[in-house]
Amino acid sequence: MSREQQEMVDLEAQTQKAAAAADDDDPGLGGGTTTVTTATSCIFNNCSNPITLKFHDVVYQIKIHRAAGGFLRKSTKTEEKVILNGLTGVVRPGEMLAMLGPSGSGKTTLLTALGGRLAGGRLAGTITYNGKPFSNSLKRSTGFVTQDDVMYPHLTVTETLVFTALLRLDKSYTKEEKVMHAEEVITQLGLTKCKNSIIGGGGFLRGVSGGERKRVSIGQEMLINPSLLFLDEPTSGLDSTTAQRIVSKLCELAKRGRTVVMTIHQPSSRLFYMFHKVLLLSEGNSLYFGEGTRVMEYFAGIGFAPSVAMNPADFLLDLANGIGTAPEDEDKESKSTIKQTLALAFKNHLEDRLKQELCATEDCFIKHGHEHKHSDRWPTTWWQQFTILLKRGVKERKHHSFSGIKVAQVLVVAFISGLLWWQSEASNLQDKIGLLFFYSAFWGFFPLFNAIFTFPKERMMLEKERSSGMYRLSSYFMSRIVGDLPMELILPSVFVVVTYWMAGMKPTAGNFLSTLFVLLYSVLVAQGLGLAIGALVMDQQSATILGSVLMLSFLLAGGYYVQNVPPFIAWIRYLSISHYTYKLLMGSQFKPGDTYPCGGGSSCLVGDYPGIKKVGLDGQGVSAIALGIMFVGYRLIAYVALMRIGMAKRRK
Template sequence: MPIPIHLQFIDLSYKIKYVPRQKKSGTMSQILRMDCSVVGVQEERTIIEGITGMVSPGEVLAILGPSGSGKSTLLNIISGRLQSRHGGAVLANGKRLTRAEIKRIGFVAQDDVLYPHLTVRETLVFAALLRLPRTMGKEEKVMAAEKVMVELGLEKCSETIVGNAYVRGVSGGERRRVSIGKEVLVDPSVMVLDEPTSGLDATAAQRVVKGLGREAKEKGRGVVMAVHQPASQAYQMFDLVMVMSAEGKCVYFGKGFEAMEYFEKLGFVPGFQLNPADFMLDLANGIAHGDNHGDPSSVKQTLVTSYNKTLAPKVKECINATLTRDAVQTETISSNNNKKEEEMQNKKKKKDYCNISWLSQFTILFHRSLKERRHESFSSLRIFQVLATAILAGLMWWHSNINNIQDRLGLLFFITIFLGVFASFNSVFTFPQDRPIFIKERSSGMYSLSSYFMARMVGDLPMELLLPTVFVLVVYWMAGLRPEFGAFMLTLALLLGYVLVAQGLGLALGAIIMDAKQASTMATVTMLAFLLTGGFYVQNLPAGMVWLKYASFTFYCFRLLIGVQYKQSEITRLGLGQGQGRKNDSSDIVGEVEEVGVIASVVALVVMFVGYRILAYVALRRIKI
């Protein structure tokens, strides 16, 4: 059973600052003067104001209001995700929210943040393994996930992938229940849900609300949910109802069955039989039924004024009475648990707190990464891309002659181009795509950043290296490169290391920018600069740009490839060394292999391999959760 939490929120407000867009009219000089006059001028917009309410164990509080009324902002504040950035206070058992209480509040966002290629069972089992305490064995955690599936009616679709807008999977209602199930697993004291019935039909929505209500009553769990337009049957399951106007102000808070009577006393009566939720949403928008009550602004003003005079004082009195009556009973349990958790946190001396050891986190996340990413890494389109390019290149350079320097060097540089671009562009989307799930799971304390990062790095190795290995196997022997097995293995090892360095560049850019389109654009520009300075197209760079080639991993990889394919004796025999007779323009390229030694090139690639990943890790640490 969850630890009982009486949640109170008093006089909550939230404002944002923004620079308004000015309507431009008049002559050009007037527009320019107007633009200069408003530079840096900010205005303040109120999202919510004066919101007070409470929810006790076993109660379901529904927050109604039109789009843009601040429901999602209110839920974020209540769940502790906007701490120190709002006015008013959120209390748990009479005290301000601490990290321990926030951990006991389950939060389900409006959008389903799930891995699309995992099945329903895999999603819940991985969540159970990560979130349930280490005192439970693996079998117990798996059984807990199975129990949640039964409670939420997900047994029939347990082996179906979750899916998303682009991947066919379970239905919208089932996907919503999976999101709820991930939070129910940890038996939270309070569940906060943002639009849990959004996009569902009436039957599916009623099933979700009914399940939440049953869980609240049986487990003594408080439930707070924002609902846009619930059906009448769903409305009857709400113990408490809060109605918010479009301006973010409260117009009603109280028992669900008393709402209609309250509005009738104010003279707002529907002219025909109407769903109470629909009627109150109309009022929140300023639309009054029956007699003419004036324009929408006057209707909303009447409702807000009445609430502030009559209901708000009663709500605050009720909150004070609850604090006095119940704080002593629940304080002992909560404070003891808080002290234990704080002591453990002080002993660990770390910011992140998780239920299982670092090694367990790494193992579970590594396993999950392999299962999720195998579909993307080994998609039929990606396999076709690699094989088609390898076969085409093999045919173009079919059994090339070692004495044909121009063609042979062109092949080596093409290989570096393809593998560098392939690896960097595949990895640049990794963290931007993972960001919603990463933030959601990190904010829930599921794992530490280091365990997630290392699991992704290690888990990506087989995914990122298998297809490049196939590419090298095909191209190397079709093109007739140096046939010695040692030369082949050196070439393969060098190119796989090069792939990992290019992957690191993509990871770093993706983590720093965290926008897929912008990061891919930066990857394009960076790779283009590295390729141009790689040593094949231009040998004599301008003095101000020479440094760029030493920052290019393509520069080092290309020179190492030349060193593997051309021995010193062959360079001398072919007359391609520096200061010797030159047979063609390629002699400059081969001759410059001695410009940077083998050890220096290897060290440079190792430094870049490590450095890019450190940049990515530091960038991830800056993400606010």
């Protein structure tokens, strides 16, 4: 044995010893020094419904549209690109599979396919769970931790896990039992010290650390005591010590009868030897599938051995990138040759044995016949989902809706408006209707742009939670609508209270309440339009542009700026929120028989004033009905648009 090979053997022995010691010396994640009570261990006990995952000859293709032709003559050319090329493997309960490979090798695509979440493209092959295809009932026993930790930034660690427990645990559990489960997960994952800290997010909102954030994501999936756990790069962006603690905990979970599958980019050597099985991918092809402890022996047997002692994961990634052991392997042609050689070696040496292992596993399915039975598709009732989502939504969004800058913005504009229209005299009719139109303009734009960002910001959260089967879309949508009501109505109410009396409008309770009601009514309609635009476009910049164009068009056709609108474009006013709001606001202040001083000591009818006559004081009921249709219609459009997300996730 050469000196270099002896160094490799010594390094592997040291890393295996370090990995074994890590399981016993990890006080932060329930290792050997952590005492686990009987009540706490119930969430992490041996898996009651073990799942054997089998995938055979999995192929996934997508269509790519490429531009073709010259500068003046362009066309699109559609090509088929193979992302996964005939992948096969099996993972049993108690095993942890790590999928390695460079960026673009197909790791996340395969993980998503195995987790039943792959949308679009053409997926072929067989993926079974105890011999059965993926189903909604199986989803209840499956955890999926995405690479991006999607959580609400203003909720604490405890609130995040408690709300998840209330939504995901079966309705047979009481609320107290669900809260207890959340507390158990906090203890087991070593999150006790930060349990009352907020999650935090981008910008200046500081929260828990990256490792704690990742453990909270894992904890959300562990709440349901999953039989099958998928993780997409759980150590991404973490230091080696934190990454080791997380993988050590996942290894412990696997030992208790769970099936754990993860993607990982470049693990350290001590992490590598924790994996029971390793799948090495390169451009969608399998280069190795088998025990992690035998991977170096396998590649040495086919003529690929490192020239110096190195991390096995680094060596495997070099091979997956087409980099061999000699300096001349660096050119593009050699890289392609090495990849082809390794893929062919896998077919010749490993594929047949792997398929035999799958056949043996098939007999196990028939013999044991594990079933996952859930009587209902949803873990909780519609009303439970609605109330929990409502409470969670109010807790999260109150920080945004009542932020200091928003309150200051409304108050500053209110006082400036009150001073500009200070105690306007009855003869200044143009000023009074100008204030009413300003009401409709300002409170058309303000709620519109608040609502436009609602669904684009929550798209990732909605996709994550809906794909886990946490709640119905209808319960989520209604909780959003109801939860936003008090937050959307308080600020315009304050605005009216300030400006109405400062501007010297009619000082009667009836006129004041009528003005307030009309304004709040229009705010809800404008909010509905914003929700519809946001749900349809799902892009903040594009939605903002579309909302601006629509609302400016509605304002121009509202009846204040242009009173003699050409007939060929006059139809816009019938779609204009501003037009109907302006009309109702004038009706709240003026009646057809009212008069105003018009000079020379005489009085004139308010209805004959040019600025009012063109809009008219009649048709108040029609305007209210028109806004009511918009109130319902815009929200229906938003709901139907959100349904596309769920359908896109299910479409294969």
